[in-house]
Amino acid sequence: MLGRLNHVAIAVPDMAAASTIYRNMLGARLTDPQALPEHGVTVVFIDVGNTKIELLEPLGADSPIAAFLVKNPAGGMHHVCYEVPDILAARDRLKDQGARILGDGEPKIGAHGKPVLFLHPKDFNGTLIELEQE
Ligand code: CO
Numbered sequence: 001m002l003g004r005l006n007h008v009a010i011a012v013p014d015m016a017a018a019s020t021i022y023r024n025m026l027g028a029r030l031t032d033p034q035a036l037p038e039h040g041v042t043v044v045f046i047d048v049g050n051t052k053i054e055l056l057e058p059l060g061a062d063s064p065i066a067a068f069l070v071k072n073p074a075g076g077m078h079h080v081c082y083e084v085p086d087i088l089a090a091r092d093r094l095k096d097q098g099a100r101i102l103g104d105g106e107p108k109i110g111a112h113g114k115p116v117l118f119l120h121p122k123d124f125n126g127t128l129i130e131l132e133q134e
Contacts, residue, residue: 001090003083006112006132007045007052011065011078015042015057018075022046022055033057036111040064043111054081054111079118079128087115087133099123107133 012018015033022028031045040063046053056078058066068078084090087107095101100120107115110132119129 006081007054009054012075081130
């Protein structure tokens with residue numbers, strides 16, 4: 001079921017400052033910031049060849065990463081995203097085994113225009129997992 005690692009997401013309190021660090025200190029090439037109001041975040045992607053890094057900055061009053069940044073004011077690793085060949089089949093298999101799907105359990109369209117779901121971190125060793133349709 002589990003496919004390749006699509007990205008590792010890092011929550012940042014200040015996208016401009018984080019982008020400068022990645023661009024200037026690490027020599028990374030960054031995409032332009034993309035606002036995703038339905039997800040409550042602004043994202044920037046960094047292609048590192050075998051996967052991507054996703055920088056996440058809160059967008060709007062009830063951003064899902066706001067509480068994370070209160071606990072981790074300097075930012076921190078927020079989630080990992082794995083590709084799956086069939087997101088509905090993956091969801092049903094996980095639910096059958098007792099895993100909790102966040103939100104209403106229905107896939108939303110993510111930053112790459114593909115359906116995504118998030119799995120409860122308490123069911124996965126404290127790691128928030130995003131699944132993205134291949
Ligand atoms: Co993500």
